[in-house]
Amino acid sequence: MSDINILVPDLPESVADATVAVWHKKIGDHVKQNDILVEIETDKIMLEIPAQHTGILKEILEKEGSIVTSKQLLGRLLCKKIHDDMEKDIVNIHHDQEIQTSSQLSSRSIQEESDNDISGFAIVKESSDNKDLFDQSFNNNQMHHNIAQQKSVSKKNDFFVKGRDETRVPMTRLRKKIAERLVNVKQNTAMLTTFNEVDMTSIMNLRTKYAKIFEQRHGVRLGFMSFFVKAVFEALKLFPEINASIDGEEIVYYNYFDISIAVSTDRGLVTPVLRNVDNMSIVDIEKQIKCMSMKGRDGKLKVEELDGGNFTITNGGIFGSLMSTPIINPPQSAILGMHAIKERPVVIDQQIVILPMMYLALSYDHRLIDGKDSISCLITIKDMLEDPIRFLLEI
Structure with a gap:
């Protein structure tokens, strides 16, 4: 296994520096030889930097928007034989993300069921307190109805606000x-x-x-x-x-x-x-x-x-x-x-x-x-x- 440096190519004398425009790969991505890793932009043209070897993108040192010069180190590529530990790390990262997503979905499902139980209150058991329960149910339903109306108004306001949004992007x-x-x-x-x-x-x-x-x-x-x-x-x-x-x-x-x-x-x-x-x-x-x-x-x-x-x-x-x-x-x-x-x-x-x-x-x-x-x-x-x-x- 060996690390291969990803370097800014030699820039002409008329070009002082360049900007990291876009990384096409993320850390941990498998990369084939000649795949485009990153593009850098000068004040004249866009330059593509391909992978010199097959491997895994190990490290990104200069993020998008960074100013770089000739031969500056952009990142590192892990090539040839890959350690099992690194492969396990990559698998574990994806596994942890799946567990986290599953946990979030389960929590959301439980919360939704709980909300439904609170807001339903459609069946009222026979008891001396039926009237109180009915009043409480009515008040609860009225409260949720008011909240729903507020959310509806809020969504409408959000719609109009979003329709007048402005998008700002940096000039190339x-x-x-x-x-x-x-x-x-x-x-x-x-x-x-x-x-x-x-x-x-x-x-x-x-x-x-x-x-x-x-x-x-x-x-x-x-x-x-x-x-x-x-x-x-x-x-x-x-x-x-x-x-x-x-x-x-x-x-x-x-x-x-x-x-x-x-x-x-x-x-x-x-x-x-x-x-x-x-x-x-x-x-x-x-x-x-x-x-x-x-x-x-x-x-x-x-x-x-x-x-x-x-x-x-x-x-x-x-x-x-x-x-x-x-x-x-x-x-x-x-x-x-x-x-x-x-x-x-x-x-x-x-x-x-x-x-x-x-x-x-x-x-x-x-x-x-x-x-x-x-x-x-x-x-x-x-x-x-x-x-x-x-x-x-x-x-």
């Missing part, structure tokens, strides 16, 4: 971090948003024509996001100030192109990073986006997959948003917001036509990016999307 680390970052952006940047609209006809026609063969050949669907990533990349090449950030009193210009994609999860919004998009094809981008979305949904994203990023794309259109003002993802200086595609009347060559249109929103830090550059950047993205053949010609 991720939600707190998101809140801090959003407030920080509003307070410490000169954020402005410029809007435009794009005709999605060309991209929708491409998808209609090639979607089936694309999926058959590459094993992934042809979506909209890959076109937007490509369009943003072309715009960032032309406007280096947007592919930059402010660090104190310095401007950092990035000579590489890493684009964050906003992914909604049950725990909040995360932004995994597509790295070196200048070397990625449409196929590569679609495969990466699918992989990141699945990891985000299952809580499998790693911290290093969320670090960095020079520019963010977020798509509120998947939830039906027609227009919004996206908030910059610090320390980045700009973010592009996609929205729902709606057929709208548009004037083309003095003729009113119905086209599938999408509103675009580019939020930017005015301390670094001038209005002219932000507007020109958004127009470049619009032009690329309306004529996607330019991606292939690089014009």
Whole structure:
């Protein structure tokens, strides 16, 4: 028999500590190798800690809500051969609980029978004191009737009170971090948003024509996001100030192109990073986006997959948003917001036509990016999307 320590995994330098979110096992539970013992939450992701061996959870040292750091001891697992004494202890615990439950049920049954005997008093023996007994019975019944009425009123009051209850739960680390970052952006940047609209006809026609063969050949669907990533990349090449950030009193210009994609999860919004998009094809981008979305949904994203990023794309259109003002993802200086595609009347060559249109929103830090550059950047993205053949010609 041996004790195996359950430790916090190595956390990246950008993550100072974590919070014990939930223990999936209790002390005394049998555990199989690779069973998830506990989940810890950082300000970026949730990390699962599996059992390294088969055994019994012997000890929990850090309860849910505790703040922990890298390599900190969370608990201990009793592995391999298990002492008979420990097995007996576990059995005895369950046996004692059963005895206690049985005893409580017996006591409750006796009490209920006693109550019934007191409140019944339906049969009165023949005696000279029958009248007194009858009066006593009447008084007892009246007393219990009044108590029953009070309980009924109390239950009604409880019902109305419960209907107006409030539930308080602590914010998750991720939600707190998101809140801090959003407030920080509003307070410490000169954020402005410029809007435009794009005709999605060309991209929708491409998808209609090639979607089936694309999926058959590459094993992934042809979506909209890959076109937007490509369009943003072309715009960032032309406007280096947007592919930059402010660090104190310095401007950092990035000579590489890493684009964050906003992914909604049950725990909040995360932004995994597509790295070196200048070397990625449409196929590569679609495969990466699918992989990141699945990891985000299952809580499998790693911290290093969320670090960095020079520019963010977020798509509120998947939830039906027609227009919004996206908030910059610090320390980045700009973010592009996609929205729902709606057929709208548009004037083309003095003729009113119905086209599938999408509103675009580019939020930017005015301390670094001038209005002219932000507007020109958004127009470049619009032009690329309306004529996607330019991606292939690089014009």
